[in-house]
Amino acid sequence: MARILVIDDSPTVALSMSRLLMDDGHVVETVDTVSELPGYLSTMRPDLILLDLRMPSLPGVEWAAFMRRVQQRRLSLIIHSGLPWQEMEAAAQQVGAVGIIPKGASSDAARCIINSALRRTARALG
Numbered sequence: 001m002a003r004i005l006v007i008d009d010s011p012t013v014a015l016s017m018s019r020l021l022m023d024d025g026h027v028v029e030t031v032d033t034v035s036e037l038p039g040y041l042s043t044m045r046p047d048l049i050l051l052d053l054r055m056p057s058l059p060g061v062e063w064a065a066f067m068r069r070v071q072q073r074r075l076s077l078i079i080h081s082g083l084p085w086q087e088m089e090a091a092a093q094q095v096g097a098v099g100i101i102p103k104g105a106s107s108d109a110a111r112c113i114i115n116s117a118l119r120r121t122a123r124a125l126g
Contacts, residue, residue: 001025002047002118004039008080009055013103017050017080021114022105046075048117050101053091054079064095076121078113 004026008014018028031040044106051064064077079092092100098117102109 001027002113003045004031005044005046005049007037007049007055008031010052013052013080017110020110024111047121047125048076048078048114050078050080050114051095051097053079053083053088063095064086076117078117 001024004021006014006017006021006028007030008017014030014119018030018093021028029040031037031048064075076087077095077097078099078101079088079095079097080101080103081088081091083091085100088100088102091097099113101113105113
Protein backbone atom coordinates (compact mmCIF):
# COMPACT_ATOMS: atom_id res chain seq x y z
CA MET A 1 0.00 0.00 0.00
CA ALA A 2 0.99 3.66 0.14
CA ARG A 3 2.90 5.87 2.56
CA ILE A 4 0.69 8.86 3.39
CA LEU A 5 1.63 11.97 5.35
CA VAL A 6 -1.20 13.74 7.21
CA ILE A 7 -0.56 17.40 8.06
CA ASP A 8 -3.25 18.77 10.35
CA ASP A 9 -3.04 20.82 13.53
CA SER A 10 -6.11 19.08 14.97
CA PRO A 11 -5.10 15.86 16.75
CA THR A 12 -8.69 14.62 16.42
CA VAL A 13 -8.79 15.10 12.66
CA ALA A 14 -5.28 13.70 12.20
CA LEU A 15 -6.21 10.62 14.24
CA SER A 16 -9.49 9.98 12.42
CA MET A 17 -7.87 10.34 8.98
CA SER A 18 -4.95 8.17 10.09
CA ARG A 19 -7.29 5.42 11.29
CA LEU A 20 -9.25 5.51 8.05
CA LEU A 21 -6.07 5.21 6.00
CA MET A 22 -4.50 2.53 8.23
CA ASP A 23 -7.71 0.49 8.02
CA ASP A 24 -7.07 0.40 4.26
CA GLY A 25 -3.54 -0.88 4.83
CA HIS A 26 -1.63 2.37 4.26
CA VAL A 27 1.39 3.46 6.28
CA VAL A 28 0.42 6.79 7.84
CA GLU A 29 2.62 9.41 9.45
CA THR A 30 1.78 12.84 10.77
CA VAL A 31 3.51 16.16 11.37
CA ASP A 32 1.85 19.12 12.98
CA THR A 33 4.59 21.75 12.96
CA VAL A 34 6.46 23.19 10.02
CA SER A 35 9.76 22.69 11.86
CA GLU A 36 9.29 18.89 11.62
CA LEU A 37 8.75 18.90 7.88
CA PRO A 38 12.31 19.26 6.46
CA GLY A 39 13.58 16.40 8.62
CA TYR A 40 10.65 14.22 7.67
CA LEU A 41 10.98 14.92 3.94
CA SER A 42 14.75 14.37 4.02
CA THR A 43 14.29 10.79 5.23
CA MET A 44 10.80 9.78 4.10
CA ARG A 45 9.15 9.73 0.69
CA PRO A 46 5.38 9.89 1.06
CA ASP A 47 3.28 8.74 -1.88
CA LEU A 48 0.57 11.22 -0.92
CA ILE A 49 0.19 14.16 1.46
CA LEU A 50 -3.13 15.10 3.03
CA LEU A 51 -2.86 18.81 3.85
CA ASP A 52 -5.14 20.91 6.05
CA LEU A 53 -5.43 24.48 4.77
CA ARG A 54 -6.27 26.15 8.08
CA MET A 55 -3.45 25.89 10.55
CA PRO A 56 -2.37 28.52 13.05
CA SER A 57 1.38 28.18 12.56
CA LEU A 58 1.39 28.42 8.76
CA PRO A 59 -1.53 28.29 6.31
CA GLY A 60 -1.72 25.15 4.19
CA VAL A 61 -0.92 26.97 0.96
CA GLU A 62 2.33 28.18 2.53
CA TRP A 63 3.07 24.64 3.83
CA ALA A 64 2.71 23.39 0.26
CA ALA A 65 5.04 26.08 -1.09
CA PHE A 66 7.56 25.26 1.65
CA MET A 67 7.38 21.52 0.89
CA ARG A 68 7.95 22.14 -2.79
CA ARG A 69 11.06 24.23 -1.96
CA VAL A 70 12.64 21.60 0.33
CA GLN A 71 11.63 18.54 -1.69
CA GLN A 72 13.28 17.80 -5.02
CA ARG A 73 10.72 15.34 -6.34
CA ARG A 74 7.07 15.94 -7.22
CA LEU A 75 4.70 15.78 -4.28
CA SER A 76 1.10 14.58 -4.58
CA LEU A 77 -1.12 16.70 -2.35
CA ILE A 78 -4.76 16.42 -1.39
CA ILE A 79 -6.35 19.45 0.23
CA HIS A 80 -8.33 18.59 3.36
CA SER A 81 -10.27 21.51 4.77
CA GLY A 82 -13.50 22.89 6.13
CA LEU A 83 -13.26 26.02 3.97
CA PRO A 84 -15.96 26.80 1.40
CA TRP A 85 -15.60 24.75 -1.79
CA GLN A 86 -14.56 27.72 -3.96
CA GLU A 87 -11.71 28.59 -1.58
CA MET A 88 -10.55 24.97 -1.53
CA GLU A 89 -10.62 24.81 -5.34
CA ALA A 90 -8.56 28.00 -5.60
CA ALA A 91 -6.03 26.72 -3.06
CA ALA A 92 -5.86 23.32 -4.76
CA GLN A 93 -5.11 24.97 -8.08
CA GLN A 94 -2.52 27.25 -6.47
CA VAL A 95 -0.60 24.35 -4.87
CA GLY A 96 -1.17 21.82 -7.66
CA ALA A 97 -3.25 19.48 -5.52
CA VAL A 98 -4.50 16.24 -7.04
CA GLY A 99 -7.71 16.23 -5.00
CA ILE A 100 -9.90 17.89 -2.40
CA ILE A 101 -11.54 16.24 0.61
CA PRO A 102 -13.95 18.49 2.49
CA LYS A 103 -13.81 17.99 6.25
CA GLY A 104 -16.87 16.03 7.25
CA ALA A 105 -16.88 14.01 4.02
CA SER A 106 -17.91 10.40 4.41
CA SER A 107 -15.26 7.72 4.79
CA ASP A 108 -16.30 6.25 1.44
CA ALA A 109 -15.93 9.63 -0.31
CA ALA A 110 -12.51 10.21 1.28
CA ARG A 111 -11.35 6.72 0.27
CA CYS A 112 -12.51 7.26 -3.30
CA ILE A 113 -10.61 10.56 -3.61
CA ILE A 114 -7.47 9.13 -1.98
CA ASN A 115 -7.47 5.95 -4.08
CA SER A 116 -8.01 7.95 -7.26
CA ALA A 117 -5.08 10.24 -6.38
CA LEU A 118 -2.85 7.25 -5.62
CA ARG A 119 -3.71 5.63 -8.96
CA ARG A 120 -2.92 8.87 -10.84
CA THR A 121 0.36 9.23 -8.97
CA ALA A 122 1.34 5.63 -9.73
CA ARG A 123 0.58 6.14 -13.46
CA ALA A 124 2.59 9.37 -13.52
CA LEU A 125 5.60 7.63 -11.99
CA GLY A 126 5.29 4.92 -14.41
